Amino acid sequence: MFRSARLKLTAWYLFVIMLVTISFSTVVYVSVARATQHALVTQWGRMERQFSGYGGPRGVPMFDAETLNEVRQRTLWVLIGINSAVLVISGTLGYLLAGKTLKPIEDMVGKQKRFISNAAHEIKTPLTAMKTNLEVTLRDKDLTVADSRKAFTSTIEEVDKLSKFTNRLLQQSKYQNGLAHYTADIDLEKLLQKVVERLKPLADKKSQTFEVRDGKALVKGDRDELSELFTNLIENAVKYSETGQTIKILLSVEKSCVLFMVEDSGKGINKEDLSHIFEPFYRADKSRTDSGNEGYGLGLAISKEIVHRHKGHISVESVRDKGSKFIVRLPKPPHSA
Numbered sequence: 001m002f003r004s005a006r007l008k009l010t011a012w013y014l015f016v017i018m019l020v021t022i023s024f025s026t027v028v029y030v031s032v033a034r035a036t037q038h039a040l041v042t043q044w045g046r047m048e049r050q051f052s053g054y055g056g057p058r059g060v061p062m063f064d065a066e067t068l069n070e071v072r073q074r075t076l077w078v079l080i081g082i083n084s085a086v087l088v089i090s091g092t093l094g095y096l097l098a099g100k101t102l103k104p105i106e107d108m109v110g111k112q113k114r115f116i117s118n119a120a121h122e123i124k125t126p127l128t129a130m131k132t133n134l135e136v137t138l139r140d141k142d143l144t145v146a147d148s149r150k151a152f153t154s155t156i157e158e159v160d161k162l163s164k165f166t167n168r169l170l171q172q173s174k175y176q177n178g179l180a181h182y183t184a185d186i187d188l189e190k191l192l193q194k195v196v197e198r199l200k201p202l203a204d205k206k207s208q209t210f211e212v213r214d215g216k217a218l219v220k221g222d223r224d225e226l227s228e229l230f231t232n233l234i235e236n237a238v239k240y241s242e243t244g245q246t247i248k249i250l251l252s253v254e255k256s257c258v259l260f261m262v263e264d265s266g267k268g269i270n271k272e273d274l275s276h277i278f279e280p281f282y283r284a285d286k287s288r289t290d291s292g293n294e295g296y297g298l299g300l301a302i303s304k305e306i307v308h309r310h311k312g313h314i315s316v317e318s319v320r321d322k323g324s325k326f327i328v329r330l331p332k333p334p335h336s337a
């Protein structure tokens, strides 16, 4: 599809360039023909005047009709040569340029295709589980009330998964709208305390402790989005750390920005995965996520969009089996301390 689009775009580039050069060449050719014709006529006139009184020979003209034709022919060949060179050079350059022009669109379409296929896969899994569950229950002639309760509970779990997933998808598409203009001042210290309080039971389940160092920090932003950002990063630290480990959370104000950092000493991320983990549906270690750590690979993609909407920057430092550090920098509101 993109190959034919590239060829079509190249043809359009060539059409425009050749239209210009051929028009220009025509003008040059006509001008040269006219100029030589004019020179010939002027020369004959001058000679007529010079020799009309003497009655002798009129001399030899510098230009005659043959020379004029030769000049025209040469001009024509030079112009054909130039136009052929322009055709070849601009064809090659046009093809390269068309490739460059279409590359971002090709990448975007590829990303969208992957997104749709991943989303469809995530939806298909719980749907299949639900269908199997219901079919088995329906076929069982000796079904007890306890059995049917079990089957329904399991179906509801799958429905919950589906609804959680669609909510994540909606968030992802909502936040993809690019930069936003925020006017509200958000007290990040208070917001962080709430998020930490809400996630404490999750950490308690794994006997993990939060070591929080925070201070007064204001940013212009959206409370729900920033709460989502803090939640995603802290939840991941809990999810990907071992039992009993400590998770360090830092909120501080720097010279020109507000710094938020979550550091764990968990499993870490492989070097080759680091550049991909902010892509939707990317999971660094599928076997690990399959073995207990549920997730769709959307949390970091959503976090990145939120940071981007707040004109901030998110980065990660991680060493396999040593731990990870997620660093978020958000711009300080103007005139704040």
Ligand code: ADP
Pocket: 232, 236, 237, 240, 264, 266, 267, 268, 269, 277, 282, 283, 284, 285, 289, 294, 295, 296, 297, 298, 299, 300, 301, 323, 324
């Ligand atoms: P998921 O729902 O799978 O956690 P995320 O987008 O939040 O999706 O994260 C993407 C992947 O990045 C995860 O599957 C995991 O492999 C890796 N990851 C994220 N945070 C951490 C962390 N703190 N420690 C180790 N790996 C992490």
